[in-house]
Amino acid sequence: MKIKTKLIVAVGTLFLMVFLLAALSGWYINQLKKDTNSILAANYNSLLYTRNMLLALDELPRDPQAFIRFQENLTKQQHNITEVGEREATGAIAAYFEAVKRDPDNTAAKSNIRKASDDLMRLNMDAIALKSGIADQTAEDAIIILSVAGVLCFVVAFTLLINLPANVANPIRKLTASIKQIAAENYRERVHFSGGDEFSELARSFNTMAEKLEEYSESRLDDVLQAKKRIETLVDNMHDPVIGVDEHRQVIFINEEALKVTALRSADVLNKSVTELALHNDLLRDIFKDVDTPATGQQFDYTIKIYADKKQSYFEKDVVDINIVPTGEQALKYIGQVIILKNITPFKEMDLAKTNFIGTVSHEFKTPIAAIQMSVQLLRNDRIGSLNGEQKQLLEGIKEDSDRLLAITKELLTMTQVDSGAIQLNVHESAVVPMLEYAVKANRVAAEHKQVVLQVTVGDGIEKVWADNEKTAWVLTNFVSNAIRYSHENTTVQIRVDQVGHRIRFSVIDQGQGIEPKYIDRIFERYFRVPGARRGGTGLGLSISKEFIEAQGGEISVESEFGAGSCFFFYLKSA
Numbered sequence: 001m002k003i004k005t006k007l008i009v010a011v012g013t014l015f016l017m018v019f020l021l022a023a024l025s026g027w028y029i030n031q032l033k034k035d036t037n038s039i040l041a042a043n044y045n046s047l048l049y050t051r052n053m054l055l056a057l058d059e060l061p062r063d064p065q066a067f068i069r070f071q072e073n074l075t076k077q078q079h080n081i082t083e084v085g086e087r088e089a090t091g092a093i094a095a096y097f098e099a100v101k102r103d104p105d106n107t108a109a110k111s112n113i114r115k116a117s118d119d120l121m122r123l124n125m126d127a128i129a130l131k132s133g134i135a136d137q138t139a140e141d142a143i144i145i146l147s148v149a150g151v152l153c154f155v156v157a158f159t160l161l162i163n164l165p166a167n168v169a170n171p172i173r174k175l176t177a178s179i180k181q182i183a184a185e186n187y188r189e190r191v192h193f194s195g196g197d198e199f200s201e202l203a204r205s206f207n208t209m210a211e212k213l214e215e216y217s218e219s220r221l222d223d224v225l226q227a228k229k230r231i232e233t234l235v236d237n238m239h240d241p242v243i244g245v246d247e248h249r250q251v252i253f254i255n256e257e258a259l260k261v262t263a264l265r266s267a268d269v270l271n272k273s274v275t276e277l278a279l280h281n282d283l284l285r286d287i288f289k290d291v292d293t294p295a296t297g298q299q300f301d302y303t304i305k306i307y308a309d310k311k312q313s314y315f316e317k318d319v320v321d322i323n324i325v326p327t328g329e330q331a332l333k334y335i336g337q338v339i340i341l342k343n344i345t346p347f348k349e350m351d352l353a354k355t356n357f358i359g360t361v362s363h364e365f366k367t368p369i370a371a372i373q374m375s376v377q378l379l380r381n382d383r384i385g386s387l388n389g390e391q392k393q394l395l396e397g398i399k400e401d402s403d404r405l406l407a408i409t410k411e412l413l414t415m416t417q418v419d420s421g422a423i424q425l426n427v428h429e430s431a432v433v434p435m436l437e438y439a440v441k442a443n444r445v446a447a448e449h450k451q452v453v454l455q456v457t458v459g460d461g462i463e464k465v466w467a468d469n470e471k472t473a474w475v476l477t478n479f480v481s482n483a484i485r486y487s488h489e490n491t492t493v494q495i496r497v498d499q500v501g502h503r504i505r506f507s508v509i510d511q512g513q514g515i516e517p518k519y520i521d522r523i524f525e526r527y528f529r530v531p532g533a534r535r536g537g538t539g540l541g542l543s544i545s546k547e548f549i550e551a552q553g554g555e556i557s558v559e560s561e562f563g564a565g566s567c568f569f570f571y572l573k574s575a
Ligand code: ADP
Pocket: 478, 482, 483, 484, 486, 510, 512, 513, 514, 515, 523, 528, 529, 530, 531, 533, 534, 536, 537, 538, 539, 540, 541, 542, 543, 566
């Protein structure tokens, strides 16, 4: 039965029962009222009239008004005949009253009136007794019938009270529990309600939904598993070692290549804490260095040396933070990191070969260039023979070119020494002024040639700096040489030394062409030259400067306004 029908039937039955109870009570009360009314109207009044008649009779004949009172009560009694025999008795009273009216001293008639009155009273009293019995019976019937109806109402109401809430609440409770199961992804949950009510219909819809969800989740799980396998295979087949760690710094995956390189088994690494692994394995310590939690948002690039493939191999470490936006949320959540080791050994080998080649070539070039310069020097000497103007000009050209060739060769040689690690730093307390003097002296001719004024300013009290004076002087020379080269004629190049906190800042400021903002970031890259820059350079000077300064623990940078000039500067620790 439907819940709605059930409720209608239950409440309807209760309503009917209450209505029946009220109707029965009303009927019985009415019945009892009728009984008492009939006693009052039919018998009590007759007794009253008879009594009044007897009182009036006693007054006769002394009180003439008594006749009237008797006649009035007699008339009333004649209109109130209700019992069997009452008519006859009343008739007798009326007949004897006629006799008394004619002869007020007729005692026989009076006595007959009394007798008839007596009969009349007895008749009515009997009737009262009888009717009272009937009323009692009605009252008893009412009590029984109303009690039965009341008990019936109570039983029905009690049954409904016990069953009806449970009938509605139990299925809802069951359904709520099942919905919670579905929310917890237990899609096998089903509900079963017997009967054909709304809940059974709801249960059917619920079961259909659960079935579809189950089917969907299984198919999705299948897809997810397949996608997972695909990604695992992909990661496994990558030629670069890849290791994944979760947000708790536990290794969650490691590919074949990483296992090969580290000579470990996956069981030794998987689900192990990074800290614990780093403790027992030097290589893993290097690999997991800077694998941090929580995420810093930084990416690290390192070169790690690993003995792999039966030779020394070089790997560039790249640590990538993995952040996701969880479903239903908006903020990014850090869920781990992926460490990718890029095998850069072939590039390193090529780089080394190139460095060696450049080193050898520049070294081999130095001797012939020196010989050329020597010959030029000799040719310029008048003792060997005088040259005409045109020959002298050609000789000057050869000198300039050989000078430039020598400078380039030296720069290339320095670069190869930096690359191969052949350069040894000698950092100690170095006097500032000699380094400045060296840079100015080395560039004096070029400055004069271009009419550029070199202005040196040293801050008060600055004398010494922690530096390798040779390398620092080289950098300053390079800065000044660039400043002159990229300055306009008749301008000033400032060389400043200032104290900034615990550091000393060396700046070379020119009023030249400046550098376009888009090239600023690349200016310290090896072989980089601003497109359209004056020819003759190698693009190596600034990159070597950067290596020299950073190797001493310093910092190098540039500020430039395109068209207005540049300021190249570096910081070193003050001594
Ligand atoms: P180069 O031998 O070409 O001077 P550098 O490494 O010294 O090589 O400089 C790289 C490039 O930076 C130069 O080619 C030039 O375009 C730019 N540059 C360097 N110094 C200055 C400067 N003072 N003003 C403008 N551009 C400069």
